[in-house]
Amino acid sequence: MRTLVCTEPGHFEYRSKEDPIWAPGHTLLQILRMGVCGTDLHAFEGVQPYFEYPRILGHEIAARILRTEAVGFQQGEEVVFLPYFFCGRCIACRQGRTNCCATLKVCGVHIDGACSDYFLVPDEYLVHGRGLGADELALVEPFSIGAHAVKRAKLKEGQKVMVIGAGPIGLATMEMARMAGAEAAVCDVNNGRLDFCRKILDGNRVMNAGSSDLADRLKEWTGGDMPEVVFDASGNLNAIEAGFQYISYAGTYVLVGLQRGFIRFSHPEFHKRETTLMSSRNANRQDFEQVVDCMVKGFLVPGKYITHRLTFEHAGRDFGGLLDPKAGAIKALISFEI
Numbered sequence: 199m200r201t202l203v204c205t206e207p208g209h210f211e212y213r214s215k216e217d218p219i220w221a222p223g224h225t226l227l228q229i230l231r232m233g234v235c236g237t238d239l240h241a242f243e244g245v246q247p248y249f250e251y252p253r254i255l256g257h258e259i260a261a262r263i264l265r266t267e268a269v270g271f272q273q274g275e276e277v278v279f280l281p282y283f284f285c286g287r288c289i290a291c292r293q294g295r296t297n298c299c300a301t302l303k304v305c306g307v308h309i310d311g312a313c314s315d316y317f318l319v320p321d322e323y324l325v326h327g328r329g330l331g332a333d334e335l336a337l338v339e340p341f342s343i344g345a346h347a348v349k350r351a352k353l354k355e356g357q358k359v360m361v362i363g364a365g366p367i368g369l370a371t372m373e374m375a376r377m378a379g380a381e382a383a384v385c386d387v388n389n390g391r392l393d394f395c396r397k398i399l400d401g402n403r404v405m406n407a408g409s410s411d412l413a414d415r416l417k418e419w420t421g422g423d424m425p426e427v428v429f430d431a432s433g434n435l436n437a438i439e440a441g442f443q444y445i446s447y448a449g450t451y452v453l454v455g456l457q458r459g460f461i462r463f464s465h466p467e468f469h470k471r472e473t474t475l476m477s478s479r480n481a482n483r484q485d486f487e488q489v490v491d492c493m494v495k496g497f498l499v500p501g502k503y504i505t506h507r508l509t510f511e512h513a514g515r516d517f518g519g520l521l522d523p524k525a526g527a528i529k530a531l532i533s534f535e536i
């Protein structure tokens with residue numbers, strides 16, 4: 199089979215590899231689509247923490263089952279899988295929080311991903327596609343990240359929340375916050391992304407993170423309270439530190455994005471608000487199933503986020519172009535069908 203290997207920052211190479219051989223307890227998949235994630239782009243740029251080369255990318259995957267003995271799954275079924283392989287024994291796993299397993303192996307990051315014709319996955323990671331198309335299934339993973347962040351924050355109906363960063367994860371977090379009955383505002387510094395948001399969201403909740411009156415606008419929108427939950431989906435240190443000033447009293451800050459450094463904030467400001475600070479890592483089965491359910495019911499229409507399409511054949515050549523800010527990429531999909 200063909201695989202696309204990121205051999206070093208800025209470089210892809212097609213390599214042929216033996217087809218994976220089906221084994222009991224595993225499911226053999228034919229890859230249909232792969233979503234290109236910020237992680238993939240950062241790996242290609244060479245700025246992804248803890249990343250080793252060479253590596254096959256790919257963790258946002260829609261696939262067709264070629265062979266399985268997994269109970270309830272059938273040959274020909276189109277599925278998605280949890281790309282976070284957990285140990286099942288550590289303290290996090292014992293609480294069902296497999297998304298933050300102490301020895302987690304994420305496909306396409308710590309171990310090879312699925313940017314190849316076929317992939318063999320342990321049965322326990324399969325999630326039913328429930329008749330959704332390949333484009334939709336490839337978007338289940340990023341939306342599940344948003345679903346998980348929203349669950350971590352225990353959002354309540356009618357709450358006003360703010361999302362920093364209008365990339366795919368920020369937008370997914372907004373969508374899932376909306377699904378939980380909250381109202382969400384988003385801010386970003388990238389004008390192209392803000393324009394994209396204005397097209398799909400109510401304009402007055404799209405804010406420029408660089409504007410000096412951002413805090414005033416948030417105050418106005420929340421009747422003086424400020425957002426009860428702030429989600430950072432930018433993974434940018436300055437944005438994360440600035441985010442502390444936008445949280446209401448008794449509010450919560452959820453760090454969804456990740457950066458490499460230390461975070462500084464004013465302890466008195468944090469303390470007097472009795473702020474809750476938490477991170478949100480990956481997602482778990484419940485999040486995946488919730489997102490699939492929302493898509494099946496039509497509450498979530500992921501197609502509007504697809505801005506670019508690549509073919510597997512030319513992905514190695516075209517991938518770098520997605521990094522150009524002028525390309526305005528929100529979500530790019532790689533198609534594997536011949």
Ligand SMILES: [Zn+2]
Nearest residue numbers: 235236258340
């Ligand atoms: Zn991703």
Ligand SMILES: [Zn+2]
Nearest residue numbers: 285288291299
């Ligand atoms: Zn574990």
